Amino acid sequence: MDIKDYVINIAKNSKLAAKKLSYADTNTKNKALIEMSKALLENKDYILSQNKIDIENAEKIGTSKALIDRLTLNDKRITDMAEALIKTSSLQDPIGEVIKMWKTPDELQIGQMRVPLGVIGIIYEARPNVTVDAAALCIKSGNSVILRGGKEAINSNTAIAKIIKNAVVTAGLPDGSIEFIDITDRETVNVMMRLNGLIDVLIPRGGAGLIKSVVENSSVPVIETGTGNCHVYVDKYADFDKAERIIINAKLQRPAVCNAMESLLVHKDVAHEFLPRISSKLKELKVQIRGCAATQKIVKDIVPATDEDFGKEFLDLILSVKVVDSLEEAIDHIFKYSTKHSEAIITENYTNAQRFLKEVDAAAVYVNASTRFTDGEQFGFGGEIGISTQKLHARGPMGLEQLTTTKYVIYGDGQIRK
Amino acid sequence: MDIKDYVINIAKNSKLAAKKLSYADTNTKNKALIEMSKALLENKDYILSQNKIDIENAEKIGTSKALIDRLTLNDKRITDMAEALIKTSSLQDPIGEVIKMWKTPDELQIGQMRVPLGVIGIIYEARPNVTVDAAALCIKSGNSVILRGGKEAINSNTAIAKIIKNAVVTAGLPDGSIEFIDITDRETVNVMMRLNGLIDVLIPRGGAGLIKSVVENSSVPVIETGTGNCHVYVDKYADFDKAERIIINAKLQRPAVCNAMESLLVHKDVAHEFLPRISSKLKELKVQIRGCAATQKIVKDIVPATDEDFGKEFLDLILSVKVVDSLEEAIDHIFKYSTKHSEAIITENYTNAQRFLKEVDAAAVYVNASTRFTDGEQFGFGGEIGISTQKLHARGPMGLEQLTTTKYVIYGDGQIRK
Numbered sequence: 001m002d003i004k005d006y007v008i009n010i011a012k013n014s015k016l017a018a019k020k021l022s023y024a025d026t027n028t029k030n031k032a033l034i035e036m037s038k039a040l041l042e043n044k045d046y047i048l049s050q051n052k053i054d055i056e057n058a059e060k061i062g063t064s065k066a067l068i069d070r071l072t073l074n075d076k077r078i079t080d081m082a083e084a085l086i087k088t089s090s091l092q093d094p095i096g097e098v099i100k101m102w103k104t105p106d107e108l109q110i111g112q113m114r115v116p117l118g119v120i121g122i123i124y125e126a127r128p129n130v131t132v133d134a135a136a137l138c139i140k141s142g143n144s145v146i147l148r149g150g151k152e153a154i155n156s157n158t159a160i161a162k163i164i165k166n167a168v169v170t171a172g173l174p175d176g177s178i179e180f181i182d183i184t185d186r187e188t189v190n191v192m193m194r195l196n197g198l199i200d201v202l203i204p205r206g207g208a209g210l211i212k213s214v215v216e217n218s219s220v221p222v223i224e225t226g227t228g229n230c231h232v233y234v235d236k237y238a239d240f241d242k243a244e245r246i247i248i249n250a251k252l253q254r255p256a257v258c259n260a261m262e263s264l265l266v267h268k269d270v271a272h273e274f275l276p277r278i279s280s281k282l283k284e285l286k287v288q289i290r291g292c293a294a295t296q297k298i299v300k301d302i303v304p305a306t307d308e309d310f311g312k313e314f315l316d317l318i319l320s321v322k323v324v325d326s327l328e329e330a331i332d333h334i335f336k337y338s339t340k341h342s343e344a345i346i347t348e349n350y351t352n353a354q355r356f357l358k359e360v361d362a363a364a365v366y367v368n369a370s371t372r373f374t375d376g377e378q379f380g381f382g383g384e385i386g387i388s389t390q391k392l393h394a395r396g397p398m399g400l401e402q403l404t405t406t407k408y409v410i411y412g413d414g415q416i417r418k
Numbered sequence: 419m420d421i422k423d424y425v426i427n428i429a430k431n432s433k434l435a436a437k438k439l440s441y442a443d444t445n446t447k448n449k450a451l452i453e454m455s456k457a458l459l460e461n462k463d464y465i466l467s468q469n470k471i472d473i474e475n476a477e478k479i480g481t482s483k484a485l486i487d488r489l490t491l492n493d494k495r496i497t498d499m500a501e502a503l504i505k506t507s508s509l510q511d512p513i514g515e516v517i518k519m520w521k522t523p524d525e526l527q528i529g530q531m532r533v534p535l536g537v538i539g540i541i542y543e544a545r546p547n548v549t550v551d552a553a554a555l556c557i558k559s560g561n562s563v564i565l566r567g568g569k570e571a572i573n574s575n576t577a578i579a580k581i582i583k584n585a586v587v588t589a590g591l592p593d594g595s596i597e598f599i600d601i602t603d604r605e606t607v608n609v610m611m612r613l614n615g616l617i618d619v620l621i622p623r624g625g626a627g628l629i630k631s632v633v634e635n636s637s638v639p640v641i642e643t644g645t646g647n648c649h650v651y652v653d654k655y656a657d658f659d660k661a662e663r664i665i666i667n668a669k670l671q672r673p674a675v676c677n678a679m680e681s682l683l684v685h686k687d688v689a690h691e692f693l694p695r696i697s698s699k700l701k702e703l704k705v706q707i708r709g710c711a712a713t714q715k716i717v718k719d720i721v722p723a724t725d726e727d728f729g730k731e732f733l734d735l736i737l738s739v740k741v742v743d744s745l746e747e748a749i750d751h752i753f754k755y756s757t758k759h760s761e762a763i764i765t766e767n768y769t770n771a772q773r774f775l776k777e778v779d780a781a782a783v784y785v786n787a788s789t790r791f792t793d794g795e796q797f798g799f800g801g802e803i804g805i806s807t808q809k810l811h812a813r814g815p816m817g818l819e820q821l822t823t824t825k826y827v828i829y830g831d832g833q834i835r836k
Contacts, residue, residue, distance in 0.1 A: 022777075023776050096776075104791075104796065104798055106791070108791060110798075118779075200810075201810055216614075219634045221639070221640075221809075221810045241832070242832035246834055249835060357827045358441050361437070364825065364828060366828045366830060367828070368832050368833075369828055369829075369831075369833040370830075370834045370835050372834070373522075373828065373833070378522065378524075378835065379826070380520065380522055391536060391618050391619070391823040392618075392619055392639045392811040392823065395825065396824075396825070396826050405813050406813055407779065407783060407813065407814070408814050409775045410783065410784045410785065411785055411787075412784060412787025412788075413786055413787075414786050414787070415664075415788065416663055416664055416667035416787075417667060417671055417788050417791055
């Protein structure tokens with residue numbers, strides 16, 4: 001069978017499963033998650049043995065240590081995956097919730113009911129835990145899922161997918177609820193991107209290259225999970241202790257993730273006092289500062305910032321710094337360079353806080369808190385399938401609710417339109 | 419200037435306007451709509467003179483009467499547009515509404531606030547009223563709009579766009595809030611479809627060919643407004659009076675629109691009684707019936723239905739009819755042929771009604787009411803920019819709310835992530 005037929009067959013199976021899954025009862029879906037959890041633990045040795053093959057292959061071709069770490073499973077990581085499944089089973093089922101209900105002048109009662117999206121395609125790279133996490137969120141929200149992992153983790157993913165696929169069938173969900181594409185040929189992605197009518201949405205998870213390629217080439221709707229060039233703006237009226245604490249946290253608690261801070265803006269009236277303080281702290285913590293001309297005058301021995309630096313997501317111990325003349329300039333700078341992920345103002349001034357919240361356009365806009373909170377878990381969603389940086393459908397952390405759409409259910413009594 | 423630069427310049431203007439529009443106050447936006455309304459009435463003669471050119475051109479090339487009717491403006495149609503603007507100005511502004519607000523264990527207060535999408539591109543065909551209606555809904559919801567109308571109405575649209583563009587500037591909104599592409603070269607659409615980052619969403623309005631082409635070729639997110647192959651299922655427990663009234667209305671009140679009924683399903687236990695009754699009524703009303711084998715046995719002198727007929731949106735006085743063995747068969751038939759627009763069951767049986775509502779996947783699912791109600795006005799949204807048949811972002815009639823996204827606004831007090 002050629003690749004196109006192979007992928008289309010998988011998608012057709014998934015579509016059929018989606019129909020039944022869309023009204024599967026909550027208990028059965030929860031049971032499936034619990035069975036998945038059990039099966040992972042029972043087959044731990046098998047998964048680890050397959051994972052070992054992936055790691056050996058990666059080492060052979062000289063893969064970077066960071067990537068091998070992402071790829072690596074161990075006892076604890078499998079136990080974590082199994083526990084996450086139990087946690088997902090305990091989350092509230094979003095399906096069937098009626099968000100609004102109203103009556104029209106014709107006495108029609110119209111309700112807007114949450115229903116699954118249908119078939120969700122996940123295209124991801126090295127991390128095998130995505131296989132489990134993504135499947136769990138899709139199943140719980142009544143969607144079937146087509147998983148297409150990267151070649152680096154193909155043996156681990158194939159093993160895990162087989163195990164969890166069997167588990168959901170044991171629990172009584174349709175075969176096809178979880179589908180895994182075990183061919184790593186790039187052509188499988190090309191086919192997925194054209195399956196309008198069979199796949200309802202594609203979510204690419206991974207590097208910027210993968211995401212860009214899917215966004216540009218897919219005719220199936222895509223949810224873009226993107227990069228974060230996140231700013232912290234220290235206002236004229238900032239509390240310096242809060243500012244320092246938040247900047248250190250936003251920059252350093254986990255520098256390689258999308259909600260980490262990449263750029264610091266400081267109001268000119270406080271720059272002379274605040275910049276020396278924060279920069280000596282950041283230097284201690286091995287953060288390289290790339291500053292604008294004004295910053296260079298205040299802080300010695302820093303790298304001059306280029307225009308490109310202000311547009312960059314470093315994902316590293318590097319921070320661009322700019323002195324601004326006003327709140328307006330800060331907002332304009334963010335408008336120009338932001339990827340609209342997470343932006344923060346540090347201020348004690350009520351009006352400036354409100355203006356920042358109103359005028360800055362991003363998935364999450366903060367007053368006096370770290371940008372690192374932009375996360376499904378931290379927001380209280382119980383998990384996330386990614387952080388959307390697009391505006392359509394879902395914006396910000398995507399939990400179960402963001403994997404749903406709605407339908408209108410209309411209760412009539414013989415009404416006709418006049 | 420070449421076409422690409424021309425379109426990009428327009429989009430850049432629109433993007434800049436969108437920034438200010440996103441937090442424009444409600445009074446200014448309402449004033450803009452009222453100014454637009456006034457300006458249309460004041461320039462009625464000019465608009466009609468330009469419209470006359472379009473009509474003459476259309477007649478010269480032998481355009482169909484139906485299309486010329488869509489294209490034609492007259493005194494009443496312009497007054498209607500002007501009145502619709504006043505009505506839109508009186509709708510509630512969706513921007514700034516906080517849909518949800520909660521507190522996390524870290525004592526962060528997180529609100530989900532409605533904000534505009536940004537820049538909306540509308541690609542449409544012959545009807546010049548779209549120029550006004552679409553612009554009004556976009557402006558009221560704080561979005562800037564790029565209008566790209568068809569060549570048939572280019573003179574009418576250019577005139578109208580110039581008038582309403584000036585009106586919003588008079589009211590104090592940024593120049594660029596309404597942009598109109600006055601080149602009808604197809605290349606303008608090709609450029610728009612690749613302007614990720616400048617255009618936030620494209621909404622094609624028009625024939626199936628236009629919509630399909632935009633869905634398949636745009637890397638900018640698209641909201642698909644689509645076709646409706648809508649079914650009415652007459653259950654074993656139907657009230658025949660309600661069934662007849664609803665079928666006549668759904669089929670005939672306006673046969674050429676997407677929420678009109680295209681296919682009738684009848685339970686076998688009532689087919690012998692109900693089919694002769696409804697078919698004689700439909701024949702009186704000049705509706706051609708294309709029936710399945712079972713229908714042909716009960717109703718004489720009808721056209722045999724092909725498989726293709728069941729998948730067709732006739733938009734005409736034609737109805738496909740099928741006798742089904744059960745509710746399940748009706749639901750399966752709808753799953754197979756439906757375009758997921760509007761589907762109805764006629765029944766007095768509580769459990770069957772609930773099952774139909776739960777199991778049928780469509781933008782709008784009805785019990786005992788006409789499918790013709792799927793409409794922004796009828797739903798109480800005050801107007802609509804189209805009816806979405808996709809699942810992402812918006813599904814069903816799209817009013818002001820569907821032209822928004824949300825952002826999370828987070829009120830902190832120095833919190834950092836642990």
